[in-house]
Amino acid sequence: MPRNTEEWEGIYRQRSAIERVNSRLKEQRRLDSHCFRGLEKLGFHCHLAVLSLLAGALAKAQRDQMDEIRVCARIIK
Secondary structure, three states, X not given: OOOOOHHHHHHHHHHHXXXXXXXXXXXXXXXXXXXXXXXXXXXXXXXXXXXHHXXXXXXXXXOOOHHHOOOOOOOOO
């Protein structure tokens, strides 16, 4: 697929969005350094991490804080 097409740009935009989510999961949900052995345990931990990320976004959406949905880490002052 040529890189200068609209289809390529659409796919690349989706990829960059997914990479942002992966980055948040690694940095803020401990998926970067885990201590689980076995595919089942690791898969369970990954599912919980994604669910907690989505639950936080849903809670902010329900409180009409749409501009803060992407902020998934608590700011400590």
